[in-house]
Amino acid sequence: MKYSPDLYILLDWGWGQINATLLFTWIIMALMVGGSWLITRHLTSSTTISVGQNLLEVLVQGMVDHIEEITHRSAHRFLPLVGTLFLFILVSNILGLVPFFQPPTGSLSTTCAFALLVFVAVPAYALTTRTLGNYLGEYIRPTILMLPFNILGEISRTFALAVRLYGNVMSGTVIGIVLLIITPLFVPVIMQALSLLTGVIQAYIFALLALVYIASAMEGEKKDEG
Amino acid sequence: MSVNWFTVAAQIVNFLILVWLLKKFLYKPVLTAMNKRQQKVQDELKQAATLAKSAEKEKKQYLALQEEAQNRGKEELSRARRDADNLRKKLFQEVEAEAEAAHVRWQDELSREKARFLKEASAQVAEQFQHLVQKALRDLADTDLEENMISRFCALIAKHNTEADFFRQLQNPDKLQVSTAFSLSKSSQDAIREVLWQRLGVQPDIYFRHEPTLIAGILVSSNDHKMEWNIHQYLDNFQNELKRFLS
Numbered sequence: 001m002k003y004s005p006d007l008y009i010l011l012d013w014g015w016g017q018i019n020a021t022l023l024f025t026w027i028i029m030a031l032m033v034g035g036s037w038l039i040t041r042h043l044t045s046s047t048t049i050s051v052g053q054n055l056l057e058v059l060v061q062g063m064v065d066h067i068e069e070i071t072h073r074s075a076h077r078f079l080p081l082v083g084t085l086f087l088f089i090l091v092s093n094i095l096g097l098v099p100f101f102q103p104p105t106g107s108l109s110t111t112c113a114f115a116l117l118v119f120v121a122v123p124a125y126a127l128t129t130r131t132l133g134n135y136l137g138e139y140i141r142p143t144i145l146m147l148p149f150n151i152l153g154e155i156s157r158t159f160a161l162a163v164r165l166y167g168n169v170m171s172g173t174v175i176g177i178v179l180l181i182i183t184p185l186f187v188p189v190i191m192q193a194l195s196l197l198t199g200v201i202q203a204y205i206f207a208l209l210a211l212v213y214i215a216s217a218m219e220g221e222k223k224d225e226g
Numbered sequence: 227m228s229v230n231w232f233t234v235a236a237q238i239v240n241f242l243i244l245v246w247l248l249k250k251f252l253y254k255p256v257l258t259a260m261n262k263r264q265q266k267v268q269d270e271l272k273q274a275a276t277l278a279k280s281a282e283k284e285k286k287q288y289l290a291l292q293e294e295a296q297n298r299g300k301e302e303l304s305r306a307r308r309d310a311d312n313l314r315k316k317l318f319q320e321v322e323a324e325a326e327a328a329h330v331r332w333q334d335e336l337s338r339e340k341a342r343f344l345k346e347a348s349a350q351v352a353e354q355f356q357h358l359v360q361k362a363l364r365d366l367a368d369t370d371l372e373e374n375m376i377s378r379f380c381a382l383i384a385k386h387n388t389e390a391d392f393f394r395q396l397q398n399p400d401k402l403q404v405s406t407a408f409s410l411s412k413s414s415q416d417a418i419r420e421v422l423w424q425r426l427g428v429q430p431d432i433y434f435r436h437e438p439t440l441i442a443g444i445l446v447s448s449n450d451h452k453m454e455w456n457i458h459q460y461l462d463n464f465q466n467e468l469k470r471f472l473s
Contacts, residue, residue, distance in 0.1 A: 045262035113237035
């Protein structure tokens with residue numbers, strides 16, 4: 001039993017491999033982009049809109065409201081990163097219910113990639129509102145003795161971000177496979193429903209934590225001003 | 227649990243591409259559409275507010291016009307009432323004046339009727355009285371009224387203190403006319419002629435004329451002067467008494 005889609009190698013060039021993670025990622029990307037294109041090509045600003053447009057507007061407006069509620073800033077510069085993280089993880093986890101579909105979020109490589117992106121995004125966003133010295137100064141506050149602990153905390157929370165998502169999704173997949181082997185009737189369905197719930201929650205948690213990290217890094221500006 | 231760093235790098239690239247694609251095909255179009263709709267709704271709300279203001283303004287204008295029309299209507303009604311009242315008063319005054327004039331006319335007519343009635347009644351009474359007296363004298367005393375009247379007339383004329391003014395005014399008349407209500411006999415005419423000549427001192431021509439309209443009596447006239455000797459004085463007294471009785 002292969003518990004990670006990374007292990008399904010489709011092409012191998014020696015220096016690199018095309019595995020199931022990448023394949024399903026591309027499928028998800030195609031579905032998301034294709035679906036968005038199909039719906040948004042007929043967008044209208046009138047008060048009578050299609051079901052698809054209504055769905056997308058509810059989704060996007062919900063994310064915008066949530067981001068603005070947490071950051072107290074305009075959501076437009078956070079929406080592409082945080083919104084895409086949420087949507088990709090959500091779609092990936094939901095599609096995990098499809099037989100033979102291996103969610104890319106069940107791959108530690110994918111979750112690490114996302115965690116690394118957040119890790120880079122945090123100072124990148126912080127530097128849009130703060131100076132480099134001011135931002136780095138956070139690591140030696142209240143004393144320089146805190147520097148290793150702050151660095152360790154930064155790394156560990158990134159690692160936790162990756163492992164949390166990976167662990168939840170991977171465990172759901174593994175439990176589903178195990179239950180199919182042990183009790184092929186009924187019980188796997190319940191577990192799949194639970195894993196769906198877990199997947200939605202994990203998507204929300206991952207995006208929320210990323211947003212909180214970014215927002216808290218940007219908040220230093222207000223402290224300086226105060 | 228292992229990490230494939232090639233996959234990590236590929237996923238980072240994949241994710242960044244996905245971010246760009248979703249930004250292009252999802253976030254931007256949807257947010258643009260929502261912003262446009264929001265702007266449109268705001269514009270429509272502004273337009274609605276403007277229209278509401280305009281409607282409120284027009285409502286105020288309409289109410290002002292309505293109030294003005296009502297006031298004008300009240301004024302017109304009040305003026306019409308005043309005019310009607312004035313016309314009524316005028317018509318009433320005209321009717322009053324007309325009634326007053328009719329009353330005056332009626333009073334005049336009544337007076338005339340009364341006068342005519344009195345005159346006719348007096349004449350009738352005098353005539354009847356004359357006939358009655360004549361008949362009574364003839365039946366009871368075997369005397370003639372006309373003859374007695376002539377005798378009395380002659381006797382009075384013979385006295386110089388009777389009708390002095392009349393005879394003074396005559397001053398030598400050429401002729402005299404003697405009118406009586408009854409026909410005079412030759413002897414009566416001669417008696418009258420004789421006494422008149424004596425009284426005048428001259429002898430003008432004297433003509434006798436039978437005048438039935440005279441009621442018992444004698445009328446002597448010459449040019450513009452005349453002398454009546456009849457029962458008119460009694461009739462006047464009778465008329466006054468009758469008037470007093472009728473009123």
